[in-house]
Amino acid sequence: MEVQRVQAIAYDSLSSETIPPEFIRPESEQPGLTTYHEQNLEVPVIDFGDQDEEKLVQLIADGSSEWGLFQIVNHDIPSDVISKLQKAGKEFFELPQEEKEVYAKPPGSKSVEGYGTKLQKEVEGKKGWVDHLFHKIWPPSAINDQFWPKNPPSYREVNEEYAKYLHRVVEKLLRSLSLGLGLGGHDLKNAVGGDELIYLMKINYYPPCPRPDLALGVVAHTDMSAFTILVPNEVQGLQVSRDGNWFDVKYIPNALIIHIGDQIEILSNGKYKAVLHRSTVNKEKTRMSWPVFLEPPQELDVGPHHKLVSEKNPPKYKTKKYSDYVYCKLNKIPQ
Template identity: 75%
Template sequence: MEVERVQSIASIAKITDTIPIEYVRSEKEQPCTTTVVGKDLEVPVIDFGSSDEKGLVKAIAEASQDWGLFQIVNHDIPTDVIKKLQEVGKQFFELPPEEKEKYAKPEGSTSVEGYGTKLQKEIEGKKGWVDHIFHKIWPPLYINYRFWPQNPPSYRAANEEYAKCLHEVVNKLMGYLGKGLGLEEGELKTSVGGDDLVYLLKINYYPPCPRPDLALGVVAHTDMCALTILVPNEVQGLQVCRDERWYDVKYIPNALIIHIGDQLEIVSNGKYKAVLHRSTVTKDKTRMSWPVFLEPPSDFAVGPHPMLVSDENQAKFKTKKYSDYVYCKLNKIPQ
């Protein structure tokens, strides 16, 4: 069965200057009525290369508690490595439709891997103005190259180089986040899967939209994973909810945007907060983003860390296999 992609809908919409009704969000979601205009949110920006580890741990812990979101600079991933990752992703989405469809998610697949459009159960039949491709990039044993585009030819090399560099950032970040909770080195990472932690890359492609005031790329959500590390392009689109209003997050060249996900909120017993965010679209420019979701293995059970539970601070979450958590969240089943 042929699936209609947003990229092709956008081509028609550009001519008609309208969008199909299923992409028009309800009034309480429309960017035109819910965005605080002209004020970028100054989320914490943290110098990841600082030699003051104590100060770094404190800054990361405070940002994770108060915001659930922060940006890191001086993270040691070379600019050209990120640039290559972005270039090959952009080149893939510029391929003819039949070439991209070679990597489409198999019909009936329970995995998210592959090229696609729909991701989760759609509320009131509303759709997001976005196409995407998912595939795992780490650990090497978990990679299924069936979903890695062979065109452009440098796609694999660019993604493998980025994954290798990112692995170093993740280990440091998990260490700092754990210390911010008072845990020993390595304990936090172990509590969400350890060396089996899965790095799932998603490339989001948001084509120009004639009515960006009415549509959303991705609806408001928190990430299901433990942690998200996101590379954006220069086109504004990430918004964060603060005091029940939506704010644009300021773009900083070469920064990595870090999102606390549901599993770290669970492990921290609510001390760290998963950030509520969404994506908007623009009228004349294509926005893209490259989030990597750090996920526990599907059969791995995640719950509040025993060191963070006491008689005075009871467990706020159930311990649950990650696959069960994902199923409930995607199908809007209360956890």
């Protein structure tokens, strides 16, 4: 059975001013009713090039514990590397449908890798207004060429170049997050898999939507990963939950958005908080984003770090294999 992609549904909906009912969220989730516009939300913006490590560690620790989200500037990834990554991703989604389907996620696959529309169990049959492409970009041993587009021709080169620069950002972030917990500089990196840490690229493609007040691109969630490094395009869409309200996260050109994910919350025994976020869509413009999920190896056991638990601070989370955690979360099974 052929899967209908959101990109095709969006094209068919252009003239109708309506969307299929399976994309209409319940009133408690509709952006038109639940987005708070009374004040701007000042998400932390951190100068990642600050030479004062103690200050940088404190800012990252504060952002991770109070928000679970922050933006970094002066991260040393050249702006042209980011723009080439975005251009190649955009060109892939503009290919004819049959070319994209070559990279479709195989039916019944336990991996998320590939081109697709549905990611997790959908509650009450409701759908997100998004198509996506997943593939691993690091380490080299984890890469599956089957899911790397050959078109546009520059696709592999620009993704490999981005991964090379991203590697430095990840190392520095892990060190800062670790020191911010009072651990050694390498403790957190080792706990999430060391050099086996997986870099999973996802490209989100949110086509124009006639009723952006009723639909969501991606519903409210926290990321399963250790943490996520996201590049958005200039179209507004990321929202975070704060004090029970939904707020837009301001777009800053060339900034990287860092989301604390479930595994870092678990490892920190709750000191760092995974951020609850969602994606809205736009009536006239296509929104795209390029999150890279930093994931432990599938078979790695993840639980509160042993140096952070004691009689006074007992473990708040179960220790379990990352693959088991993912399975439970995608299938809405209580953890």
